Amino acid sequence: MVGQATVLLGPPASGKGTQGRLLAAAENFAYLSTGRQLRKEVADNTPRGRLAGAFLREGQYVPDDLVVDLVNEWIGRARRGWVLDGFPRTMSQAEDLDRILAAKASSLRAVLFDVDSDELERRVVGRRECQECSWTGNIAEAVVSDGKCPCCGSGLQRRFDDIPENFRKRFKEFQDLTLPVASYYEESGRLLKVCGVGSQEEVFKKLRFKLM
Numbered sequence: 001m002v003g004q005a006t007v008l009l010g011p012p013a014s015g016k017g018t019q020g021r022l023l024a025a026a027e028n029f030a031y032l033s034t035g036r037q038l039r040k041e042v043a044d045n046t047p048r049g050r051l052a053g054a055f056l057r058e059g060q061y062v063p064d065d066l067v068v069d070l071v072n073e074w075i076g077r078a079r080r081g082w083v084l085d086g087f088p089r090t091m092s093q094a095e096d097l098d099r100i101l102a103a104k105a106s107s108l109r110a111v112l113f114d115v116d117s118d119e120l121e122r123r124v125v126g127r128r129e130c131q132e133c134s135w136t137g138n139i140a141e142a143v144v145s146d147g148k149c150p151c152c153g154s155g156l157q158r159r160f161d162d163i164p165e166n167f168r169k170r171f172k173e174f175q176d177l178t179l180p181v182a183s184y185y186e187e188s189g190r191l192l193k194v195c196g197v198g199s200q201e202e203v204f205k206k207l208r209f210k211l212m
């Protein structure tokens with residue numbers, strides 16, 4: 001199988017999920033948010049979900065072996081273009097992903113979204129996620145009625161990792177664990193940097209321009 005993986009890197013609330021879904025739709029690629037998929041497995045009480053749940057509730061990263069297993073399964077099922085949101089988060093995961101893609105003769109490009117910490121905290125306070133569809137947004141900015149999803153009308157929930165203390169913990173882990181991944185891709189000429197501040201449409205235009 002020949003294809004291309006686009007890896008989206010950035011701190012929590014930097015817009016990876018929104019931009020990842022837009023990019024996948026525009027390019028007709030498969031899209032995976034490892035965080036969203038893990039939260040779904042927790043809700044479904046799958047074996048992997050039971051293992052991952054304790055880490056997610058504490059705002060901690062899920063161990064590499066669980067996430068790599070999930071991604072390997074998904075890449076094996078998905079079509080030849082992949083958008084990965086939230087993976088890899090560690091150097092070990094990045095090296096595992098290179099091995100997975102090399103076995104499929106597939107290439108990789110990475111995007112790092114740059115957003116300052118004050119803006120990230122502002123986004124986190126109001127961010128909510130629909131458990132039934134892919135909508136994620138800020139209730140201070142979106143048209144939300146009675147706490148219902150503006151797309152499908154289902155209930156919205158606050159994510160484990162958006163609790164302020166969990167967010168700060170995850171932001172520190174991003175700095176310690178994921179910024180070295182960005183450097184790893186930059187050293188091999190596979191990293192693009194995009195300013196993540198602006199409307200969804202403005203950021204998406206910047207992203208598409210960088211990927212041209």
